[in-house]
Amino acid sequence: MRAQDSPDPDLALVTRGLAKRYGEKVALAGLDLEVPAGSFYGVVGPNGAGKTTALSMATGMLRPDAGRVWLHGVDVWADPLAAKSRVGVLADGVRTFDRLTGAQLITYAGLLHGLDRAVVDERTADLLRVMDLEDAGRKLVVDYSAGMTKKVTLAAAMVHAPDVLVLDEPFEAVDPVSAANIRDILHDYVGRGGTVIVSSHVMDLVQRMCTHVAVISDGVLRAAGTLEEVRAGRDLEERFVDLVGGRHTGEGLAWL
Numbered sequence: 448m449r450a451q452d453s454p455d456p457d458l459a460l461v462t463r464g465l466a467k468r469y470g471e472k473v474a475l476a477g478l479d480l481e482v483p484a485g486s487f488y489g490v491v492g493p494n495g496a497g498k499t500t501a502l503s504m505a506t507g508m509l510r511p512d513a514g515r516v517w518l519h520g521v522d523v524w525a526d527p528l529a530a531k532s533r534v535g536v537l538a539d540g541v542r543t544f545d546r547l548t549g550a551q552l553i554t555y556a557g558l559l560h561g562l563d564r565a566v567v568d569e570r571t572a573d574l575l576r577v578m579d580l581e582d583a584g585r586k587l588v589v590d591y592s593a594g595m596t597k598k599v600t601l602a603a604a605m606v607h608a609p610d611v612l613v614l615d616e617p618f619e620a621v622d623p624v625s626a627a628n629i630r631d632i633l634h635d636y637v638g639r640g641g642t643v644i645v646s647s648h649v650m651d652l653v654q655r656m657c658t659h660v661a662v663i664s665d666g667v668l669r670a671a672g673t674l675e676e677v678r679a680g681r682d683l684e685e686r687f688v689d690l691v692g693g694r695h696t697g698e699g700l701a702w703l
């Protein structure tokens with residue numbers, strides 16, 4: 448491997464020229480991103496911008512048409528097993544094994560990662576407790592609410608103590624108390640050196656939570672850097688609208 452092929456392993460995630468099209472539709476047009484280790488990195492963009500596509504390719508779940516991805520210096524598509532042991536993924540809208548109980552789902556994820564049964568049992572109990580799912584742990588996931596499902600799949604993504612957590616819309620459908628608890632857990636995790644990459648539509652949340660932000664629209668990276676760099680002295684929501692456009696100033700629904 449040439450020197451320039453191997454990015455700094457201190458960078459949690461590096462993508463170079465990551466591209467994907469679905470038929471005629473260019474979902475991502477060559478994404479170059481660098482996520483420093485220990486950052487809380489927000490990926491924002493309008494509906495259909497390419498966020499889920501980018502995060503799926505970055506975590507080895509969707510094969511790129513072009514480009515490369517490294518997680519802590521490990522080439523995700525050349526060495527998927529090594530890469531996947533270092534990352535925990537909360538995918539958006541992907542079906543889970545919902546005929547398991549919450550406890551079984553987390554246990555199953557831990558065992559798949561090759562952890563010891565005793566370690567998995569201890570971590571499962573801890574995760575159910577911090578996610579407020581202790582009682583629900585004995586119920587089938589198919590009977591969970593949307594927010595409970597989000598929490599249990601987040602727990603399953605964390606059980607192997609990965610270096611990087613990639614979370615697509617982790618707070619969607621989650622109640623405010625649970626969301627605050629999850630934010631605390633993620634902040635502690637970042638404080639201990641972990642990296643969180645999170646996609647969200649909620650600018651206020653991103654502004655309060657993240658150290659870094661990338662703005663994507665129409666499959667193109669519009670801005671990336673520290674929160675302060677991207678905000679450029681403005682409110683993130685205003686900057687976002689400036690960068691991606693799309694506000695309708697003409698007539699609305701006069702008939703309504």
Ligand SMILES: Nc1ncnc2c1ncn2[C@@H]1O[C@H](COP(=O)(O)OP(=O)(O)OP(=O)(O)O)[C@@H](O)[C@H]1O
Binds near residue numbers: 472495497501
């Ligand atoms: N499997 C697919 N087949 C065809 N087109 C797809 C597929 N997945 C995504 N797309 C298209 O690719 C583009 C990017 O979609 P993507 O889901 O990555 O956006 P997103 O930024 O995550 O959107 P949202 O915020 O609404 O979740 C969209 O135009 C979408 O319609």
